[in-house]
Amino acid sequence: MATPRSLRHHAANPRVTIPDVAARAGVGWMTVSRTLRQPGSVAEATRRKVLKAVKELGYVPNHFARGLLSGAAPVVPVIIPTLDHPVYVSFLDGANQVLARHGYQILLGATGYDRGVEEQLITALLGWRPEGLLLAGVDHSPATRKRLKQARLPLVEFMDLAEKPLGMNVGFSHFDVGKAVANHLIQKGYRHIAYAGTLTETDAKSVKRIAGFQQTLRENKLPCKYVASSTEPFSIHLGGRLLEKLLERNPKIDAVFFGNDDMAAGALFSCLRRGIRVPERVAIIGFNDQEIAGATVPAISSVATPRRKMGELAATMLVAQMKGEPVAQRRVDLGFQIIDRETT
Amino acid sequence: MATPRSLRHHAANPRVTIPDVAARAGVGWMTVSRTLRQPGSVAEATRRKVLKAVKELGYVPNHFARGLLSGAAPVVPVIIPTLDHPVYVSFLDGANQVLARHGYQILLGATGYDRGVEEQLITALLGWRPEGLLLAGVDHSPATRKRLKQARLPLVEFMDLAEKPLGMNVGFSHFDVGKAVANHLIQKGYRHIAYAGTLTETDAKSVKRIAGFQQTLRENKLPCKYVASSTEPFSIHLGGRLLEKLLERNPKIDAVFFGNDDMAAGALFSCLRRGIRVPERVAIIGFNDQEIAGATVPAISSVATPRRKMGELAATMLVAQMKGEPVAQRRVDLGFQIIDRETT
DNA sequence: TTGAAAGCGCTAACAA
């Protein structure tokens, strides 16, 4: 019986298989397979013939057949909310470096900050029987948690810290970031401190950052209700608009913590254009310490977060566990660092 | 015979299979398969039992088995030089949106601008029998070209324009960008015009851009040898250093075309810090029109390139061909646009 | 050093 037509989505490539190579090389079926896997156990002349045929025909081993036998594929899904944020891209890049070096391929999944999508994505991706999984964030739907537990595969949650990680965990505490930034600004003498950002209610990490931030303000008897947020994706320009809105509504505001450096930079540029002095009139601090923060004039204060390193470490830990090696620490707090520059 | 142990890389998840589900649901083998594929052809009660078992066991269909039957997988490798460049990330994001919507998964490949790596990557990725392929650039090694021709699968080369594309092609002419920028600067009255960037000899697109740029200068009897380049990855700070080097070596230089906006911004910031007037003392123009270009004070002139749209279009064309639909235009020139702002 | 046979999980055809 030929391949069922209904599954043949399209007139495809001439699927070269081992028998094809064998025919071409004038050798037996198994000889080809063996030449490819254990070249040593095949006569020199035979091997040369086989390799020649492989090359001529452009034979590429079919991962499906292998995967079906082994029950697992050298792929690692990386699930992030969006590619439209340099932080996740840096993570991805770091992880890719390490995974590629170990022969793993990345399957990309972007959830758009939607838990439903995350759930579907994970289910679909699990169908590839990946050896491991890299998952952004530590707050997932119950269904997702259950699925992941059932799958029982090596996995690393990253970008945030979990009390009870599903598998391994690499990140830092966003709540602590909020606290640290608030304390920093208070120490510097600011008293009317605002937060500006996006996804202030959707993204668990933002929520935690804001919670730590506001709690600290409250503990210091300072107003903590100055918040500007937007449902549109963050951008440099949005930062400017958010700052303008904030100052308009509450002229007393003297410092603003932005959800990331792009928005902080936009706020700074807006001030530059409108002649608002930074930090004299209003202080600005960003988040993530992207390169732009250290480059502007004046340079923007920020919070350094180790995202590339996080990617490398998460991948390294995952690889170790996939290979069955012991992993010393299953939960790593990478910390963060406040970078005090010219805008605070 | 059990699964061969040597292929079992590790103690893995308890691979739930259709027979497992069938046993749990107390129904036959095929009934489960059918419930999943054609729910209509199964009795209501049976179906409920099956779905219940599927849920309880956390069954996920094994893509390998399907792939083995159909000979192709709903995955699309996207091969780019690096994730460390916003342009490729935007493309990736655009492509991912479209591909995800059509049920395709992205397999990520980063070549690091290395043709050898590109070749290996493509070979490995072809083993997944992807239905299609997205490939950055149009300049590939002969071996790569041959492999791709043999594979005979739908593919789109993007980011640049090819005379003779391997498959489909979406991009714009980097040579023309170079010409246009040179003409623009000449028209504005600049006479000592430099290029600054990275990968000036490695990346075919840079090479073409510079060629068009220098040819135009030459045609206008202007010096065309002012070039500053670096082998390190581009960055905002590098832009500053490159500009400083250029002005030091050739004080006559009155305009610089940067290989991207990050470097242009770095150059601008450097000028701001050192009190060099832009554009009076030196004009600056970037490339790609990233958001930063329009946001700085003064705003940076640049060349707008349609990278997200390119990703969406490339993916759309690919999907069409993968589904066997006709594709009107197999080679699309998306063009570019010079954005004249305050730095030129 | 090479060949033969079995089976990984699933689905399409056919039969009941």
Next chain:
DNA sequence: TTGTTAGCGCTTTCAA
């Protein structure tokens, strides 16, 4: 409406 059979491409074991 459900069960049976065969086979996708490959690797492993066992036999020659």
